[in-house]
Amino acid sequence: MLVSLLKGWNGKILRVDLGRGKAVIQEYSSDFALQFLGGRGFAIKILWDELPIGVNPLSPLNKLILAAGPLTGLTVVSTGKLVVASKSPLTGGYGDGNLGSNAAIQLRKSGFDAIVIEGASDKPTYLYIENGKVEFNDAKDLWGLTTFETEEKLKKVHGGDCGVLSIGPAGENIVKFATITSQEGRSGGRPGMGAVMGSKNLKAIVLRGTQSIPVHDEEKLNLLGSEASKSILKAEGYDFWIRQGTMATIEWCQVNSTLPTYNFREGVFDYAKEVDGYAMESVKKLRRGCPNCVMTCGNVIEDYEKKFSELDYENVAMLSSNIGLGDIRKVGVLNRLCDELGLDTISMGNSLGFVMEASEKKLIGEKVEWGDFDAAKSLIIDTAYRRGLGDFIAEGVKRMSEKIGGESMDWAMHVKGLEISAYDCHTAPAMALAYGTSPIGAHHKDAWIISWEVRTGRFDYSEGKVDKLIELQRIRGGMFESLVACRFPWIELGLSVDWYPKFLEAATGVTMTFDDIFMVADRIYTLIRAFWVREYGANWGRHMDIPPARWFKEPLTKGPLAGQKLKWDEWNRMLDMYYDKRGWDYNGVPRKSTLRKLGLEFTINVLEGLVKLSE
Amino acid sequence: MVKIIALGFLTKYVGGSVIEVKLDSPKRVRDILDIPPEAQNRVIILVNNSPGTFDSIVDDDDTITIMPVIGGG
Numbered sequence: 001m002l003v004s005l006l007k008g009w010n011g012k013i014l015r016v017d018l019g020r021g022k023a024v025i026q027e028y029s030s031d032f033a034l035q036f037l038g039g040r041g042f043a044i045k046i047l048w049d050e051l052p053i054g055v056n057p058l059s060p061l062n063k064l065i066l067a068a069g070p071l072t073g074l075t076v077v078s079t080g081k082l083v084v085a086s087k088s089p090l091t092g093g094y095g096d097g098n099l100g101s102n103a104a105i106q107l108r109k110s111g112f113d114a115i116v117i118e119g120a121s122d123k124p125t126y127l128y129i130e131n132g133k134v135e136f137n138d139a140k141d142l143w144g145l146t147t148f149e150t151e152e153k154l155k156k157v158h159g160g161d162c163g164v165l166s167i168g169p170a171g172e173n174i175v176k177f178a179t180i181t182s183q184e185g186r187s188g189g190r191p192g193m194g195a196v197m198g199s200k201n202l203k204a205i206v207l208r209g210t211q212s213i214p215v216h217d218e219e220k221l222n223l224l225g226s227e228a229s230k231s232i233l234k235a236e237g238y239d240f241w242i243r244q245g246t247m248a249t250i251e252w253c254q255v256n257s258t259l260p261t262y263n264f265r266e267g268v269f270d271y272a273k274e275v276d277g278y279a280m281e282s283v284k285k286l287r288r289g290c291p292n293c294v295m296t297c298g299n300v301i302e303d304y305e306k307k308f309s310e311l312d313y314e315n316v317a318m319l320s321s322n323i324g325l326g327d328i329r330k331v332g333v334l335n336r337l338c339d340e341l342g343l344d345t346i347s348m349g350n351s352l353g354f355v356m357e358a359s360e361k362k363l364i365g366e367k368v369e370w371g372d373f374d375a376a377k378s379l380i381i382d383t384a385y386r387r388g389l390g391d392f393i394a395e396g397v398k399r400m401s402e403k404i405g406g407e408s409m410d411w412a413m414h415v416k417g418l419e420i421s422a423y424d425c426h427t428a429p430a431m432a433l434a435y436g437t438s439p440i441g442a443h444h445k446d447a448w449i450i451s452w453e454v455r456t457g458r459f460d461y462s463e464g465k466v467d468k469l470i471e472l473q474r475i476r477g478g479m480f481e482s483l484v485a486c487r488f489p490w491i492e493l494g495l496s497v498d499w500y501p502k503f504l505e506a507a508t509g510v511t512m513t514f515d516d517i518f519m520v521a522d523r524i525y526t527l528i529r530a531f532w533v534r535e536y537g538a539n540w541g542r543h544m545d546i547p548p549a550r551w552f553k554e555p556l557t558k559g560p561l562a563g564q565k566l567k568w569d570e571w572n573r574m575l576d577m578y579y580d581k582r583g584w585d586y587n588g589v590p591r592k593s594t595l596r597k598l599g600l601e602f603t604i605n606v607l608e609g610l611v612k613l614s615e
Numbered sequence: 616m617v618k619i620i621a622l623g624f625l626t627k628y629v630g631g632s633v634i635e636v637k638l639d640s641p642k643r644v645r646d647i648l649d650i651p652p653e654a655q656n657r658v659i660i661l662v663n664n665s666p667g668t669f670d671s672i673v674d675d676d677d678t679i680t681i682m683p684v685i686g687g688g
């Protein structure tokens with residue numbers, strides 16, 4: 001059965017071959033929709049099926065996937081998002097990210113659920129896609145522009161109502177943590193999806209659609225959407241969210257000793273009050289957000305150079321406490337530069353922290369002091385253009401530490417090559433496990449468990465924490481990333497997750513219980529894991545899931561939890577429990593029985609040729 | 616004096632970020648803090664930096680920290 005018989009999904013994927021300058025439309029089956037839902041689920045299945053094993057992520061054979069989900073663009077809260085995915089040039093494994101953009105809605109209104117971009121153009125190109133008609137346009141005049149300038153120019157040509165995804169100089173220059181950006185501050189694809197786009201000579205994608213998205217029961221969906229919105233608007237804490245959004249997390253993490261400070265040496269920062277939500281409010285000018293959202297969480301401030309900069313917790317923590325900079329307006333400048341140049345703020349802040357520590361320890365010749373705003377600003381620009389020390393930074397902390405060698409590996413703060421998001425884990429063992437087992441490398445999107453740890457016991461290494469982590473990964477990394485809806489209404493304002501199967505049913509006519517959804521989530525997780533194992537082959541092992549040694553070796557020296565660090569043996573016992581519950585072996589490789597149970601038999605032959613598979 | 620530290624939206628129920636309250640005898644957290652039932656399941660309570668509940672007993676010199684359950688972005 002083709003999926004067009006189901007509602008909710010458009011049932012079509014647009015395939016664009018940049019090398020040949022051709023585009024074709026592919027219909028997909030309802031089985032594919034039901035087994036993988038959309039977004040991340042579609043992306044990993046396509047990448048598994050179509051990428052040659054061991055492909056160079058920067059070669060024309062790698063593919064860039066833009067994937068929406070069955071809720072994207074509908075009258076449901078916070079669904080103006082899409083997933084961008086590819087084999088990552090930063091990690092060598094599966095990489096993805098989601099970003100909120102009008103492009104997500106235009107994609108669905110063009111009649112597609114996903115776009116697969118393959119090949120590479122021989123000259124700078126941008127795509128203009130309108131209702132399935134694809135133009136391959138010359139991007140000579142756009143090459144070299146920032147993401148802000150690119151979007152502005154393209155909207156002048158194609159109209160302000162189109163959706164634009166673009167890369168900046170960082171993507172063009174193949175910085176390994178270049179992102180794809182939209183709407184001056186919405187970025188996605190931390191593991192170098194912007195570099196993949198740059199390697200294909202693709203500067204931007206402009207989308208416009210005028211079709212309606214097929215919906216099973218429109219009246220019901222509208223009603224559910226409006227009830228859920230009302231429930232968000234009257235949620236406890238909504239007013240405060242509108243004031244500070246995720247920026248309230250600076251104070252929260254400072255109190256709980258999890259604010260990344262001086263390259264994750266500490267969990268508290270002496271100048272936290274200079275960069276927290278209240279400091280941000282003192283210079284805030286407006287709010288921005290993704291389409292279809294009543295929570296608009298982008299806080300726009302006037303920065304030190306009197307320009308607008310859109311802040312949230314992650315970018316502020318990584319570009320303030322983690323590099324020792326205690327001035328919100330200066331942090332605003334660094335953040336804006338990253339957005340303009342198309343750099344991931346988390347990896348950039350992490351890389352700056354690494355370089356500052358290497359400089360302090362005289363492991364590099366350059367002098368880069370903690371909190372030096374001018375040096376940080378220059379290095380961000382140099383990274384995007386790969387100049388001098390910036391060329392070194394552009395490779396990310398894993399490669400930098402491999403080059404410097406020695407003890408720097410202990411404080412290269414990454415897992416699988418992806419730099420760690422903004423939460424220190426000296427006192428959060430389950431969060432360290434979340435980073436270790438995140439399917440793209442050390443990122444917080446799939447599971448953030450520190451509230452649970454604080455509430456139930458910081459220093460426990462319990463089975464209960466492992467269960468909670470898997471539950472969060474199923475909901476956040478499985479359900480939200482494949483329906484493609486923003487998790488914030490649930491995690492930040494307490495909107496019940498029970499709404500989402502109801503939305504899915506009204507949109508598609510398909511009834512799914514949480515057991516069904518978790519089965520899909522586990523299928524997606526295990527297929528992503530199989531992809532990593534396939535790409536690493538004999539080099540894959542348990543070490544790939546281990547967080548940085550710093551958290552095990554060097555205790556905190558400041559704050560109420562000074563003296564604390566992670567316990568190696570107990571943490572490893574949690575990892576064992578995690579593997580067991582996932583049906584993976586001692587090395588985190590899925591067992592054959594697990595692959596069969598999840599309908600992933602097709603991976604067995606491939607994996608057996610590369611690693612030893614347990615029954 | 617019991618010290619109460621409140622974060623985020625919970626400051627509105629406490630009247631500030633940090634306040635002190637004199638207790639004549641040990642009391643339950645719920646008898647000191649007036650947080651409406653609909654907000655209670657979105658609150659993390661620590662008593663002297665250890666996990667607590669609305670039924671934890673506190674005395675003078677104790678510190679209660681109340682913070683929203685957040686999702687960490």
Ligand code: SF4
Nearest residue numbers: 078289290293297486
């Ligand atoms: S809450 Fe923020 S990230 Fe989520 S959809 Fe709304 S604006 Fe976008």
